[in-house]
Amino acid sequence: MTPLVRGAVSPPVNVAIVGCAHQPHAWSYARALASTPSARLVAVFDDDPALARSVADDFGAPVADDLDALLAPGELDAVVVCSPTAQHRRHAEAAASAGCHVFSEKPIATTTDDARAMITACRDAGVQLHVAFVIRFLPHVRTIKEAIDSESLGEVIGIRAGNRGRPPLPPRYPAWITQARESGGGALIDHSVHLTDAIRHLTGREVVSVAAETGELLWGAGVEDCALLSLVLDNGAVAGLDQSWSVPANNPWDYDFFLRLVGTQGSVDLDDLAESVQVVSGRMADGLRLAGFADDPDAEMIETFCASVRQGRLLEPSASGEDGLRALEVALAGYASAASGAQFVAPASGTA
């Protein structure tokens, strides 16, 4: 999809992973970086060396034990930040001041102050800030965006989208994701930012009002695991988001993404579970499982990040720091709404 960079004569972009707290994502980005000629995975850093090794070792990448040394002037071009969400700002600011472009895991931060500080630090340093909104890179989402941009669906007026899973609990995930101080909250912030961004990306509209119902009803993880958000967009379109951790332990699939939208001239029904085969195996798990056959969108996202760094501008469909901030503002408005009995709340509208 980006033939400009494949096999290009220019040298690969030198990238380090800073923070591995979002371990499965850090591992996936490491795989993407290690398997593309566009990039070189220079090193993997985490405050916890064992966690860094769990990401680096599979790809023969060195583990950096000192962040300052890693960021010291030299060959490093960019960093992928996968630390706990509340640490993104610290790592992004350090990278920006070292002149490194930043690719941040989502959500961009736990507070709008932190998100704005990241945007400012990167702008002042003249480096790019990307946010890992991977839904933009799904082939079907690109097709839907083309249909919307060509106005063949008319004006989008209604959307229902979902991104459900389970709480990211140990041992597969480090414990911080269900600790609100480090992650900003539970299911609401974890996945609503993906859905909000997908809607903003597809419609080009901003969210002007948010109402939410949340509850800790399923897992006893100490944060909300059920969250339903209602959005009003600036053209009067409305959306319902389900980002609940409502997938049972023995479900045939672990995560889903669906998008159903209706415009004045047509509608869309997208369900990523369709890209899978059904399997029953005595070796995998009890009962039916869905085995997906979709391309890895992380690879495309990382490829586009590297191409953006090379070309000196954010390439479509990359998400910027501002995109990360907007999605965070909607999530925080959702928390404010849920705390006030589902009042409609305007997302903070300050400009970055």
Add this chain to the structure above:
Amino acid sequence: MADLTQDEAIDRARAVKPLRVGVVGAGLIAGRHVRAYAKAGGVDVVAVADAHPAKAERLAATVGGKAFSGLDEMLALETDAISICTPPSSHAELTVRALQAGKHVLCEKPVALSLRDAEHIEEAAAASDRVVMIGHVLRYEPDHRAAKDLVEAGQIGDVAMLVHAATGSLPGWSEGGWLTRPEESGGPLLDLAVHGFDYLAWVIGSPAVRVHAVAADSPAGPATYGLATVRYASGAMGQVEASWAHPAGRGFTTMVEIAGSDGRISWDSGSVSGGAIHLADGGVTWLDPVGERGYADEIAAFAEAVRAGGPSPVPVSDGVAATRTALAALHSARTGQPVDLTTWEGP
């Protein structure tokens, strides 16, 4: 009953004394009622009334009944029960009159377009010893019923969240297009979503305590796409999507998900296909896995309740609660405020 074949059961019911039923309204849903009564056994549809005499005659002729121009004319005929299948603006008046005439009543959903009308029905039903059932047919649709039975059996633990999405195009079947006029139908957030509101409260087994909603206009009309989010006294939460804004070619689909503390139930009518018969000349017969079984079972339950003298399988209070939630959702979408259903007294 379990030892009888269906034919024997029907014969026995007939031998007792066939129920005599009149149907008010002769539109699409009235046709479903009439067909279901005909299947129920032990029931004779003796009359159909409609302000359009030709429609009443056409539907009455399918079962050998008499045609009338309205309920009052029909009440001159001996009947046990009346199905009210008119637009909802007339439900209260017709139901109250039928009850005053001593008839059992099956009233289509929504019970009314206003809380006041809904209360009139509730008062009349309370003052009567007749069976009054509200036509929340989803409770009898085989897929919805199966899910309810699983929840009731405890198979998914406590219900935490329930999403009911019903999306399609603007219905084209209403007489003179009454469904397309919000003041006569309430639009999809009432006419369509009231099914979901009833189903959610029924499955969750707990009353709705708060609702907020958002709605958008489409070429199909104002607020023809809506999303309502409901909180229940148990703490469970739910969302109802209702659309008349979709392209006709996509068809009508229902998607339901129920998440519980120990499991999850979901289905999507778009992917529940019974298969099809394809002919070389292009002819297709779709094998509908659900069909009209919902109406058949609903009508059979009504007839059984009438014979037994109650209780109502879907009491008026449930229909009023679902309509109240829908009216509050419409109010929320208009005002941009959530509605506290524990204290709300109407818009």
